[in-house]
Amino acid sequence: MPEPRATQNARAGAQEETGSDDQAHRPLRVLQVYRTYFPDPQGGLQEAIRQGCLATRPFGIQHRIFTLSPSATPRIIRRPEGLVYRARQHIEITSSGFSLSALAPFRALVGWADIIHYHFPWPFADLLDLIGQVRKPKLVTYHSDIVRQQGLLLLYRPLMSRFLRRADRIIATSPAYANSSKTLQAHRDKLEIVPLGLDEHAYPEPSPSQAQATEAQFGRDYFLFIGVLRYYKGLDTLIQAVRGTSLRVVIVGDGPEGPRLKQRAREQAFANVHFTGIVSDATKVALIRHCRAIVFPSNARSEAFGITLVEGAMLGRPLICTELGTGTTYINRHDETGLVVGPNDTEALRQAMQRLHADRELADRLGRAGRQRFEQLFSAHALGSRLAELYQRLTQANRGG
Structure with missing residues (x-):
């Protein structure tokens, strides 16, 4: 049976600009995962992801971004920070998008990547990680506690806890948030502090x-x-x-x-x-x-x-x-x-x-x-050097180095 077109698109894009599959002779590949991304409506978190991608490129890191979009046309968008892969968003619950067609292209991109870098909170990403049976090194940037949707949090908490438990490392973007978040304090042994940064030349x-x-x-x-x-x-x-x-x-x-x-x-x-x-x-x-x-x-x-x-x-x-x-x-x-x-x-x-x-x-x-x-x-250099060092450390640990 032929692959779905979305999966074929993801595989074709993932093969583009990658060169050799020999890990010793190609850039380290990172898949960024978040619920929305440019060119859809802008926000600070999307800009943070963009800046992280740009800041790590001089350190030999190659990025792809997986996201949802209400239209998802075109499916793949070329941007300076990397290719953006968009699945169709079918429903939104309390600002969190869900898709019935995301799993196949997500799995294809996971196959391309060396590291999966999730951006929390996005409950659908937790679900993708579970159903997709992701076995690659996993990094989670914990941008915010879930503050307003306390009723839904009771239902979501078991999935969230599993997701954070299975992460290899968790980034807090400031010491203050790491120390004041009850959720992060439950994962102190895997916390990293990496403040967000900006490339002023961008x-x-x-x-x-x-x-x-x-x-x-x-x-x-x-x-x-x-x-x-x-x-x-x-x-x-x-x-x-x-x-x-x-x-x-x-x-x-x-x-x-x-x-x-x-x-x-x-x-x-x-x-x-x-x-x-x-x-x-x-x-x-x-x-x-x-x-x-x-x-x-x-x-x-x-x-x-x-x-x-x-x-x-x-x-x-x-x-x-x-x-x-x-x-x-x-x-x-x-x-x-x-x-x-x-x-x-x-x-x-x-x-x-x-x-x-x-x-x-x-x-x-x-x-x-x-x-x-x-x-x-x-600055971009401060952000890029911290992230690149963390990516390399995760890769080496996965290889047993």
């Missing part, structure tokens, strides 16, 4: 006309939020914090909370709050450069890291974030690289914004310190 330089157009539309010295508009982003607190002030806020991104937040801003006549929707990377860079500070008012542990904070530090802007016991305050050190306030504290957030708005010298000093911290901890 960001386009805005043309003079793009920079001028961005400034003409939004001006300068506004406070900038970038991200998917989700329940835990704390945007109600941000909008309320600028009510009755001259502070301006620009909100970049889209997501489930977008329509409600825009309606609220219209009804309450928040003339100093601007929604841009999703913008190009060049426009995003221009917006960051023109802002007074990045503001990141998340209010739940679902905000495990905050790649936007790293983007702000990379471009030398001061940061405002909340203390959640997660990676946000590993990136942003209070009174060193920015300011830290409590979650859902409207008054404290307003005061922090007013402080940076009134004191440009302070804002510039914090921004310079943030850039230094980026170079030390969150």
Whole structure:
């Protein structure tokens, strides 16, 4: 019986650009697995995966990304970080996609890979690992606890526990998250700390006309939020914090909370709050450069890291974030690289914004310190060297070396 077309596509793509099958004479192959990926709607986690792939290429690592998509057309997309393989998403439950046609192409890609790198949480990946009987070395980046869906977590926990038990190593993206997550503490013996990072050369330089157009539309010295508009982003607190002030806020991104937040801003006549929707990377860079500070008012542990904070530090802007016991305050050190306030504290957030708005010298000093911290901890070289060393260690252990 002939193979299904999806499996044939996966095998054909997996054979492309691989060269010899002799492991001693070809790049180490890593399959990245997550529920969604570019060019579908953007988020910080997808960017984190992209950056990890790009950062490890100089170390001789080759990547493929397996994901779901509502359309999955085309099935295979060529991107600089690697080929993206998409299976059709048939159902979504609490932001977690499931597919009836994913198993065959997933198995084909597992056959190609030396290491399977899962990104948690995505319950369907746990199921694929179980049904697909994956025997390759398995690495899990644990991006976040499951915070909101506690009822479903009771049903999912046995599968989750099995999945994490069978992982060879588990990455936490900050020491704070490793120490504060009860789930991670149950797997202390296999934890690795690998902060997310960014390759600044992967960001386009805005043309003079793009920079001028961005400034003409939004001006300068506004406070900038970038991200998917989700329940835990704390945007109600941000909008309320600028009510009755001259502070301006620009909100970049889209997501489930977008329509409600825009309606609220219209009804309450928040003339100093601007929604841009999703913008190009060049426009995003221009917006960051023109802002007074990045503001990141998340209010739940679902905000495990905050790649936007790293983007702000990379471009030398001061940061405002909340203390959640997660990676946000590993990136942003209070009174060193920015300011830290409590979650859902409207008054404290307003005061922090007013402080940076009134004191440009302070804002510039914090921004310079943030850039230094980026170079030390969150650069592409720092990320790439940590990940590559871990990949090589897993491969050698699997070979008995």
